[in-house]
Amino acid sequence: MDCIFCKIANKEIPSQLVFENEYVAAFRDLAPQAPVHILAVPKVHIGSMNEINEENSHLVAEIFKAINKIVEAEGIKDSGYRVISNCGKDGCQSVQHLHFHILGGKKLSESLT
Numbered sequence: 001m002d003c004i005f006c007k008i009a010n011k012e013i014p015s016q017l018v019f020e021n022e023y024v025a026a027f028r029d030l031a032p033q034a035p036v037h038i039l040a041v042p043k044v045h046i047g048s049m050n051e052i053n054e055e056n057s058h059l060v061a062e063i064f065k066a067i068n069k070i071v072e073a074e075g076i077k078d079s080g081y082r083v084i085s086n087c088g089k090d091g092c093q094s095v096q097h098l099h100f101h102i103l104g105g106k107k108l109s110e111s112l113t
């Protein structure tokens with residue numbers, strides 16, 4: 001499958017990896033929108049939140065456990081941060097592999113839209 005985040009997770013293309021384990025890879029966003037902008041993805045291909053189901057939802061728990069470690073390592077656990085997953089056309093999802101943006105390191109906009 002020609003999926004850029006699968007290729008990053010498989011180390012077929014380079015990234016600034018900040019965390020990985022059996023289930024999760026997390027790497028810095030190419031176009032950061034905050035001082036800390038990291039993407040956390042499942043290593044297996046899941047297209048979007050629409051494809052989360054009984055069989056793969058444990059991977060979402062793994063991602064959030066990883067996020068806990070990442071925000072601690074990045075020094076933003078106490079100052080706060082935001083986790084966003086865009087889904088579909090109206091959600092402006094541009095990469096069709098489930099990913100969670102971790103944003104922090106500054107006071108973020110109060111607006112979510």
Ligand code: AMP
Pocket residue numbers: 004015027028029030031032039085086092093094095096
């Ligand atoms: P979304 O618009 O929610 O699908 O987010 C996709 C994100 O992936 C954007 O913030 C891009 O900047 C980021 N991105 C795309 N390609 C790469 C890449 N090769 N390495 C790191 N981040 C990427």
